[in-house]
Amino acid sequence: MTPVLSLRGVAKRFGGLVAVNRMDFDVAEHEVLGLIGPNGSGKSTTLNLISGAFPVSAGTISLRGEPVTHLPPQDIARRGIARTFQLVRLLPSMSVLENVMAGAVFGHRRRWGHEAESVAEAMLEKVGLGGRGHMAVGQLTYIDTKRVELARALAGEPRVILLDEWLAGLNPTELEDGIRLIRSLRDEGRTIVLVEHVMDAIRSLCDRCVVMASGSKIAEGTPAEVLADPDVIRAYLGDDDA
Numbered sequence: 001m002t003p004v005l006s007l008r009g010v011a012k013r014f015g016g017l018v019a020v021n022r023m024d025f026d027v028a029e030h031e032v033l034g035l036i037g038p039n040g041s042g043k044s045t046t047l048n049l050i051s052g053a054f055p056v057s058a059g060t061i062s063l064r065g066e067p068v069t070h071l072p073p074q075d076i077a078r079r080g081i082a083r084t085f086q087l088v089r090l091l092p093s094m095s096v097l098e099n100v101m102a103g104a105v106f107g108h109r110r111r112w113g114h115e116a117e118s119v120a121e122a123m124l125e126k127v128g129l130g131g132r133g134h135m136a137v138g139q140l141t142y143i144d145t146k147r148v149e150l151a152r153a154l155a156g157e158p159r160v161i162l163l164d165e166w167l168a169g170l171n172p173t174e175l176e177d178g179i180r181l182i183r184s185l186r187d188e189g190r191t192i193v194l195v196e197h198v199m200d201a202i203r204s205l206c207d208r209c210v211v212m213a214s215g216s217k218i219a220e221g222t223p224a225e226v227l228a229d230p231d232v233i234r235a236y237l238g239d240d241d242a
């Protein structure tokens with residue numbers, strides 16, 4: 001079966017630095033793929049290449065077999081790749097509901113007016129913010145801004161969701177809630193790529209992991225397999241997240 005998302009020989013150079021080096025991996029429909037690795041190994045850059053935030057230096061990125069490699073980010077979103085950011089990006093002058101509606105309007109399925117509003121309301125409900133659409137985003141706690149960003153990504157009804165350290169910075173209680181929320185998306189059969197440092201989340205959420213070190217893929221397999229891999233252990237040694 002054609003993978004939902006496919007990377008072949010994908011590379012990114014920043015001047016002389018090779019941040020991502022010949023990455024190959026596939027994401028199957030309904031799969032949760034963890035992209036893990038030590039700090040600076042190229043994970044966020046890989047998500048930025050997939051979402052079109054950065055142009056690739058080489059290689060091909062395909063969505064259901066169709067290359068999306070050189071499309072601008074808004075076209076990639078339109079084709080069905082939605083994302084959240086490591087540092088939450090919301091529109092502060094707009095309400096919670098309007099932020100989520102933007103995801104419905106500019107996402108994979110074009111929804112307008114009342115339709116966009118009802119999708120946005122349903123997604124706010126799903127992420128635990130039902131009834132709070134009228135609030136200003138500035139009134140929200142940190143985890144709730146993350147929930148809004150997730151609702152915005154979901155509101156576009158994407159084929160793939162990219163989560164860039166969605167669980168970072170949460171306290172232990174919030175983390176439990178956050179893992180539960182992502183698990184509920186997984187249980188709905190969504191296709192997700194998540195960059196994550198929280199090992200408990202990786203173990204409990206991911207079907208498979210791709211491990212990066214210094215820009216390259218060094219391992220791929222189930223969480224248990226990759227976390228027991230000597231190359232992976234070596235890559236993490238000396239890193240604060242080991």
Ligand SMILES: Nc1ncnc2c1ncn2[C@@H]1O[C@H](COP(=O)(O)OP(=O)(O)OP(=O)(O)O)[C@@H](O)[C@H]1O
Pocket residue numbers: 014017019037038039040041042043044045046
């Ligand atoms: N816009 C940029 N310009 C220049 N170098 C960059 C840029 N973005 C990332 N890099 C470099 O690319 C390398 C990979 O960074 P990246 O943020 O992708 O790593 P990461 O695995 O996501 O790290 P972390 O887990 O700390 O977020 C690093 O050396 C980083 O300094």
